[in-house]
Every structure is written in C-alpha cells, then in structure tokens.
Amino acid sequence: MLPSVSTSDQLDELMTCRLDSGRKAVEPCSIIIFGASGDLTARKLIPAFYHLFKEKQMPAAFRIVGFARREKTDESWRAELREALGRFSRTQPVDDKAWQAFAGSLSYCRGDLTEPEAYRALKDKLESFEDAALRRNLLFYLAISPSQFGAVVEQVHRAGLLQRDGDSGWQRLVVEKPFGHDLASAHALNSELTRFAHEQQVFRIDHYLGKETVQNILMFRFSNSIFERLWNRESVDHIQITVSEKQGVGGRGGYYEEAGALRDMVQNHLLQVLALVAMEPPVSLEAESIRDEKVKLLKSIRPLAPEDVTRQVVRGQYFAGVVDGQPQPGYRQETKVKPDSNVETYVALKLFIDNWRWSGVPFYLRTGKCLPLGASEVRIQFRPTPHVLFAAACGARLDPNALTLRLQPNEGIYLRFNGKVPGMSLGVRPVRMHFSYDSEFGAYTPEAYERLLLEAVAGDATLFIRRDEVETAWQIVDSIRNGWEGKALTNREFYAAGTWGPIAAEELLAAGGHAWRDPQPLQ
Numbered sequence: 001m002l003p004s005v006s007t008s009d010q011l012d013e014l015m016t017c018r019l020d021s022g023r024k025a026v027e028p029c030s031i032i033i034f035g036a037s038g039d040l041t042a043r044k045l046i047p048a049f050y051h052l053f054k055e056k057q058m059p060a061a062f063r064i065v066g067f068a069r070r071e072k073t074d075e076s077w078r079a080e081l082r083e084a085l086g087r088f089s090r091t092q093p094v095d096d097k098a099w100q101a102f103a104g105s106l107s108y109c110r111g112d113l114t115e116p117e118a119y120r121a122l123k124d125k126l127e128s129f130e131d132a133a134l135r136r137n138l139l140f141y142l143a144i145s146p147s148q149f150g151a152v153v154e155q156v157h158r159a160g161l162l163q164r165d166g167d168s169g170w171q172r173l174v175v176e177k178p179f180g181h182d183l184a185s186a187h188a189l190n191s192e193l194t195r196f197a198h199e200q201q202v203f204r205i206d207h208y209l210g211k212e213t214v215q216n217i218l219m220f221r222f223s224n225s226i227f228e229r230l231w232n233r234e235s236v237d238h239i240q241i242t243v244s245e246k247q248g249v250g251g252r253g254g255y256y257e258e259a260g261a262l263r264d265m266v267q268n269h270l271l272q273v274l275a276l277v278a279m280e281p282p283v284s285l286e287a288e289s290i291r292d293e294k295v296k297l298l299k300s301i302r303p304l305a306p307e308d309v310t311r312q313v314v315r316g317q318y319f320a321g322v323v324d325g326q327p328q329p330g331y332r333q334e335t336k337v338k339p340d341s342n343v344e345t346y347v348a349l350k351l352f353i354d355n356w357r358w359s360g361v362p363f364y365l366r367t368g369k370c371l372p373l374g375a376s377e378v379r380i381q382f383r384p385t386p387h388v389l390f391a392a393a394c395g396a397r398l399d400p401n402a403l404t405l406r407l408q409p410n411e412g413i414y415l416r417f418n419g420k421v422p423g424m425s426l427g428v429r430p431v432r433m434h435f436s437y438d439s440e441f442g443a444y445t446p447e448a449y450e451r452l453l454l455e456a457v458a459g460d461a462t463l464f465i466r467r468d469e470v471e472t473a474w475q476i477v478d479s480i481r482n483g484w485e486g487k488a489l490t491n492r493e494f495y496a497a498g499t500w501g502p503i504a505a506e507e508l509l510a511a512g513g514h515a516w517r518d519p520q521p522l523q
C-alpha cells in the first residue's frame with residue numbers, strides 16, 4: 001500500500017522514488033549509428049540520447065560512435081550535433097554542462113558502408129575503449145536506406161562485431177521503416193537482417209509504440225475492470241481510429257509517390273494501434289507474450305478480396321484548398337509528384353475481426369494529409385440503449401455512449417454519456433468526463449524515441465515489431481493494393497485540402513448506419 005502523504009514535498013518525493021524504481025537496468029554498451037550525418041541522427045537520435053543521459057537513464061558507461069561517409073572529426077561532429085540540439089531538443093535552452101558531459105562520449109568514424117576497411121577502422125575504435133563491456137555490448141542503429149541493411153549487417157559480421165550465437169556480450173540491430181514495400185520485399189529484407197543475427201537481436205521501430213498514450217492503451221485496458229468487461233461485441237457498436245494530419249507531403253513528394261498513405265501510415269501505425277485496442281490479454285508482460293497477441297489479432301482480420309476492397313476501402317487525394325487559413329497546393333502540384341498521380345494521401349477502411357470477441361463489430365480506420373486538424377484518437381462507440389424512455393423529450397435516438405482515447409495532442413481520455421439538462425423538462429443531452437494527461441501528471445512528455453532507444457539499450461523488445469507482425473500487416477496492405485490495381489481515382493475520392501476527406505469516406509460509414517466523429521480541437 002502507498003504511504004499517505006500530506007504535503008506536496010512528500011508527494012514529490014514519493015513520485016520521484018516511484019520513477020526511480022521504474023528505472024531500466026542497462027548495461028554499459030557502445031551505440032554505433034550508421035547514417036550519422038543524416039537528418040534522423042540530428043533531429044531525433046542525439047536529442048533522445050542527450051535527454052536520457054540528462055535524466056540519468058543511460059548506462060553508467062557508454063559510447064556513441066557515428067559512422068558516415070563525410071569527412072569529419074570528433075570535434076566537428078559534436079559541434080554539428082550541438083547546433084542541431086539547439087533547434088530540435090524538446091527542452092530549451094540546452095543545458096551546456098550536461099551537453100559537455102554527454103558529448104565526451106561521442107566520437108566519429110568516417111567510412112563507406114561498402115568498404116571492409118571502414119569496418120576494420122570501426123573495430124579498432126571500439127577496441128580502444130577501456131571497459132570490456134563497451135567493446136562487446138554493441139547496439140547498431142541503421143539510420144540508412146533499407147537497401148543498405150544487407151551490406152552493413154554482412155560487413156559488421158565479417159569484422160567480428162556481430163555474432164548470432166556469441167557468448168561474449170550482446171549485439172543488437174535497430175532498424176527504421178519502411179520495412180519493404182510489400183510482403184515479398186519485407187520478407188527479403190527480414191531474411192537479410194537475420195542472415196547474421198537472430199530475430200531476437202533485431203529491433204524494428206514504429207515510433208507510434210514509443211508514444212505514452214499508445215502504451216497507455218494496454219494499461220488502460222488491462223488495469224480497469226469496468227472498461228475491460230465492456231470491451232467486446234456485446235457492448236461495442238463499432239470502433240473508429242483516426243490519425244489525421246494537417247500537413248501536406250511537403251518536401252517528401254518523391255518518397256510519397258512510392259509509398260502513399262496505405263504504406264506510410266496504415267501498414268504500421270494504424271494497424272499497431274488497432275492491434276493494441278483489440279488484442280486479447282497477454283499471458284504476461286514479456287515481449288513475446290504481447291507480440292504473440294498482436295500477431296493473433298492481425299491474423300484474425302478478415303481478408304479482403306478485390307471486390308471487398310471496392311466496398312470496404314476508400315482512398316483519397318487532396319486538391320488545392322485552405323488549411324488553417326493558409327492556401328495549400330493540391331497533391332499533384334507538390335514537388336516530385338506526377339501531375340496525373342493516383343497515389344492516395346487519404347485512406348479509410350472498414351475491417352472486421354473474425355474472432356470470438358469482435359465478431360460483427362466494424363472497425364473503421366482512417367488517416368490523411370491536409371485534413372483540418374492534426375490529431376490521433378480511438379473512439380469506442382457503445383451500443384445504444386435498447387429502448388429510449390425519454391423519447392417524448394429528446395427524440396427517438398439518444399447519442400450512444402462513447403469512450404475516446406486521445407493519443408495526441410491534448411492527450412487524454414473522454415467518456416461521453418447522457419445527462420439531464422437542469423430544469424423542469426426531461427431534456428437529456430450528452431456530457432463528458434475528461435481525464436487529461438497534462439493536468440494529472442504535468443507536461444512531462446518524453447519523445448517517443450527516448451523511450452524506444454532506452455528499451456533497445458535495455459534489450460526489451462516489447463515496443464518493437466516482430467518479423468511476423470510486419471509480414472502479416474503487409475499481407476493486409478497487399479490485398480488492398482491488389483483491389484486498387486489499375487484503377488484510377490474517381491471524382492468521389494478527391495477532397496479539398498482542409499476538409500475531412502472525400503465524400504466516399506462518408507458513404508463508407510453511412511452504409512453501415514454510422515458517421516465519422518471528427519476529432520475536436522480540445523482545450
């Protein structure tokens with residue numbers, strides 16, 4: 001039982017001690033970043049390691065070695081990263097004392113990814129580290145194009161730095177999406193990654209899993225009996241998952257022409273959120289138990305034949321409009337986009353999960369660029385009451401109860417139910433109960449990468465995607481792409497930038513007697 005506390009100082013002390021006790025056990029190690037000159041390193045990786053260091057979460061001893069082709073010294077790389085931290089750190093101003101202490105662990109190794117000598121130089125550098133654990137425990141972060149994964153893994157192995165069944169220390173590979181562009185390429189990529197490493201050594205990042213609120217889906221579901229017993233076909237009418245973005249594709253037109261919203265967002269982030277919302281309770285909190293349940297869930301999604309795709313999937317593309325009062329060009333006018341492109345910037349899907357818990361419950365998923373608001377939420381829409389007692393005062397249909405998990409921004413949870421309007425009448429209207437992360441816990445919002453990097457250093461794979469998860473998700477996406485094969489977008493699939501998507505997406509829900517509930521700009 002928690003001790004009772006009476007003053008805010010005591011409460012702070014208690015909170016701190018609970019945070020400390022949640023500290024991960026991390027062994028001394030070296031982190032080698034391939035692609036050290038890239039954007040991801042400067043924007044996300046180094047700021048995340050810096051914050052982990054500041055918060056005393058990094059191992060007692062660690063080194064970070066940047067590996068890239070450009071000519072740089074340790075000093076010039078550090079200076080570059082310090083400047084980038086000033087722009088990208090979530091806390092400003094940068095704490096220079098902490099930075100100096102952190103920067104002492106950073107060093108640079110120049111090399112071409114395909115040259116064996118470069119890996120020998122890397123090995124020499126690692127061998128110069130005084131602590132044996134820094135030479136043996138190695139985390140390789142592949143912040144490079146997936147087409148280079150195979151070559152790097154092979155070279156690292158040949159240099160004797162990556163062992164599959166080594167008995168000294170540990171070695172891990174951390175990789176970023178895209179994990180292929182369809183099932184066949186994902187399969188080939190996974191085979192390359194596991195040529196010289198076990199699947200357990202591969203940590204595939206989906207940054208959505210590092211978000212506090214996404215992690216909270218499991219805590220919320222499995223630590224609250226009042227909600228969990230409603231979490232099934234008996235009580236739930238349907239579920240909506242929305243991940244909307246205000247931005248267009250901006251400078252990423254070239255990438256987006258190859259990807260599209262289905263590959264860019266649905267294959268990974270949306271299906272991951274769906275899996276967490278709908279999976280069965282895991283037998284334990286072990287990584288494999290949780291990932292087993294997610295895979296089971298993805299496998300129970302009813303397969304889509306091409307004719308189902310026509311009925312259950314809507315794609316869309318934005319044309320010129322106004323977002324937030326600013327003119328926004330259409331997708332076809334964006335840089336590096338074909339003027340007659342059929343690539344989707346919006347997808348809405350109606351999926352069914354053929355298992356005991358969810359049989360017959362529609363899951364509506366949607367994501368899009370250039371929508372009116374950037375927000376992610378999961379809405380559990382409960383069944384209506386069997387009979388409306390107050391029909392004379394409020395009409396034949398009461399707004400059904402709904403629970404919204406707001407993943408970002410204004411992270412929180414809202415329960416919508418009906419209440420009596422004060423006064424003599426029997427008027428009923430929906431009201432809300434509201435939990436906000438910020439008001440409850442303060443504005444402590446670590447970046448998703450901080451959590452994910454810490455887990456990778458600690459060797460906990462729970463928040464990373466297993467091979468069979470990736471491949472099952474691609475199967476779903478491939479079946480949708482098959483249904484689209486050779487079909488151009490129709491007029492009903494275009495939407496003006498700054499609106500909530502194409503008319504066809506409204507019709508998709510209307511066909512089941514439902515309507516999208518758009519995220520609101522919350523206080």
Ligand code: BG6
Binds near residue numbers: 245264265
């Ligand atoms: C990335 C996609 O994975 O996620 C981007 O490639 C998208 O297109 C981004 O904008 C959204 O992430 P977040 O954390 O801003 O919701």
